[in-house]
Amino acid sequence: MNLLLVNPPIYDFAAYNFWLKPYGLLQVASALKTSGASVLFFDFCDTTRMLSLKKDPYGRSKFEATVEKRPALFSSFRRRFRRYGLPRESFARFINQNIGKRLDSAFVSSSMTYWYLGVFEVVKVLKEHFGERLPIYVGGTYAALCYEHLRSHLSINGIWTPKGWLGEEFPLPPSLNILPADFSVYENLDFGVTRLSRGCPFKCTYCASTLLEPEMRLRPEETVLDELRYLARREVKDVAFYDDSLLIHIEYLKRMTERLKKEGIRFRYHTPNGVHSRFISLETAKFLKEAGFETLFIGYECADSQILAKTGDKVRLEEVKESVKNLLAAGFTAQQVTLYVLAGHPDIPMEAVEISIREGAKLGVRLMLAEYSPIPNTPDGENAFKRFRIDGHSEPLLTNNTFFTELVLGGENVQKLKEQVRSHNRTLPKPRNSTTH
Numbered sequence: 001m002n003l004l005l006v007n008p009p010i011y012d013f014a015a016y017n018f019w020l021k022p023y024g025l026l027q028v029a030s031a032l033k034t035s036g037a038s039v040l041f042f043d044f045c046d047t048t049r050m051l052s053l054k055k056d057p058y059g060r061s062k063f064e065a066t067v068e069k070r071p072a073l074f075s076s077f078r079r080r081f082r083r084y085g086l087p088r089e090s091f092a093r094f095i096n097q098n099i100g101k102r103l104d105s106a107f108v109s110s111s112m113t114y115w116y117l118g119v120f121e122v123v124k125v126l127k128e129h130f131g132e133r134l135p136i137y138v139g140g141t142y143a144a145l146c147y148e149h150l151r152s153h154l155s156i157n158g159i160w161t162p163k164g165w166l167g168e169e170f171p172l173p174p175s176l177n178i179l180p181a182d183f184s185v186y187e188n189l190d191f192g193v194t195r196l197s198r199g200c201p202f203k204c205t206y207c208a209s210t211l212l213e214p215e216m217r218l219r220p221e222e223t224v225l226d227e228l229r230y231l232a233r234r235e236v237k238d239v240a241f242y243d244d245s246l247l248i249h250i251e252y253l254k255r256m257t258e259r260l261k262k263e264g265i266r267f268r269y270h271t272p273n274g275v276h277s278r279f280i281s282l283e284t285a286k287f288l289k290e291a292g293f294e295t296l297f298i299g300y301e302c303a304d305s306q307i308l309a310k311t312g313d314k315v316r317l318e319e320v321k322e323s324v325k326n327l328l329a330a331g332f333t334a335q336q337v338t339l340y341v342l343a344g345h346p347d348i349p350m351e352a353v354e355i356s357i358r359e360g361a362k363l364g365v366r367l368m369l370a371e372y373s374p375i376p377n378t379p380d381g382e383n384a385f386k387r388f389r390i391d392g393h394s395e396p397l398l399t400n401n402t403f404f405t406e407l408v409l410g411g412e413n414v415q416k417l418k419e420q421v422r423s424h425n426r427t428l429p430k431p432r433n434s435t436t437h
């Protein structure tokens with residue numbers, strides 16, 4: 001059986017390859033190959049194929065991009081709307097050279113809810129080339145969170161959701177999310193990603209984690225180790241964790257890194273998805289340093305504990321202060337630790353974001369704004385839709401984090417916040433022999 005797996009391009013106001021890999025689709029690749037199928041793979045966001053790009057020392061980079069016509073609902077929004085990823089022609093070439101007309105089914109992944117135009121583009125091209133009779137299946141975050149939107153706009157065979165298939169089923173193991181990811185589909189690898197678990201024990205009111213995975217599940221240790229051993233054989237140096245709550249599994253993490261070390265495997269680890277301050281004791285900070293964690297991103301969100309308590313109480317300013325103190329004492333530099341500051345959440349006014357930046361700046365590590373995206377069916381997402389009279393269900397573009405943050409705070413204020421963050425980051429000492437950018 002000939003199957004094609006595609007990770008679509010991104011349509012957005014901004015996109016950066018912040019250790020982005022279509023991890024779910026790589027798990028699908030693994031399941032399909034195990035069942036004996038022949039798998040072809042095309043990733044529009046594979047930056048190893050964008051030769052003109054400058055990479056940072058950890059494999060991150062911009063994407064190749066073209067400016068696109070702004071969707072009508074963004075007409076009063078001044079920012080440029082772009083398509084990020086490999087050009088349409090390279091996909092057409094790939095199809096002509098590798099598949100011709102012999103394709104049994106196609107599998108398309110999806111990521112952010114507001115990136116669905118990429119899914120639409122890929123499905124359209126597939127239908128043009130292979131005809132309406134080609135079975136097409138779509139999965140991933142947008143499919144899971146906005147399946148009604150997807151179903152009502154595209155004629156496809158099946159949608160993979162956390163509750164099971166919608167429409168036609170394609171036989172895939174129900175334990176898909178604990179299967180290994182198959183990185184062999186990539187000719188070149190600039191970094192790897194992994195996860196020890198799926199799901200999160202916290203229930204933050206702005207987050208979709210429980211909708212995507214109602215129960216927290218650990219992936220088998222051997223599966224994760226095999227994934228990482230494979231990446232080591234491919235000489236990958238940087239690995240990013242995609243866990244929702246990585247440090248809750250500290251014993252697992254310790255066992256795993258210890259076993260890899262015994263096998264002579266050492267990576268530089270990164271946590272772009274943010275980790276919890278609460279779990280960073282001095283002992284854990286020392287372990288992280290020793291294990292090879294190179295950049296740590298921490299979910300700081302907001303300095304106001306009352307606001308935080310209302311959204312799920314996953315973090316408090318005191319805990320952030322303590323964790324940063326521990327990380328610096330364990331030998332991390334100011335440049336290696338970044339605090340995410342949440343902006344654009346309707347319950348966090350401009351002044352509260354500015355206070356968060358000021359308080360965060362006092363801790364002497366990097367800050368980064370995380371622009372809020374109102375996610376359908378989350379408590380805060382639904383409130384946001386009511387308050388701003390927008391319907392993110394019938395138009396998921398409205399959940400775009402850049403757009404929504406400007407809607408809440410105003411464009412000038414967002415620029416002001418960005419400048420405050422930038423000017424703080426400029427004050428931080430640049431370490432000698434630094435590999436950070």
Ligand code: B12
Nearest residue numbers: 024107108109112113137139140160177207208272370371
């Ligand atoms: C890792 C991660 C990131 C990574 C990058 C991930 C990526 N590859 O795109 C980083 C750190 C960069 C990131 C950034 C952001 N993220 Co994020 N991220 C995640 C996280 C934790 C995992 C996503 C992931 O890749 N999962 C990997 C695989 C295992 O899961 P999956 O894709 O769902 O696939 C499963 C199935 O769907 C299936 N599958 C997948 N594809 C297909 C295809 C077919 C055909 C089939 C059959 C099945 C199938 O296989 C998997 C089985 O388990 C999710 C939360 C979560 N728990 O899922 C949030 C999440 C996706 N992110 C979110 C947010 C808000 C953001 C940010 C906006 C945060 C911020 N304010 O800065 C930014 C956005 C960046 C941007 N440019 O716009 C939101 C979604 C927002 C939205 N509107 O869609 C989520 C849901 C978290 C939340 N707060 O609720 N994120």
Ligand code: SF4
Nearest residue numbers: 200202204207209244
């Ligand atoms: S701790 Fe993070 S992943 Fe877990 S529910 Fe809260 S925001 Fe979501």
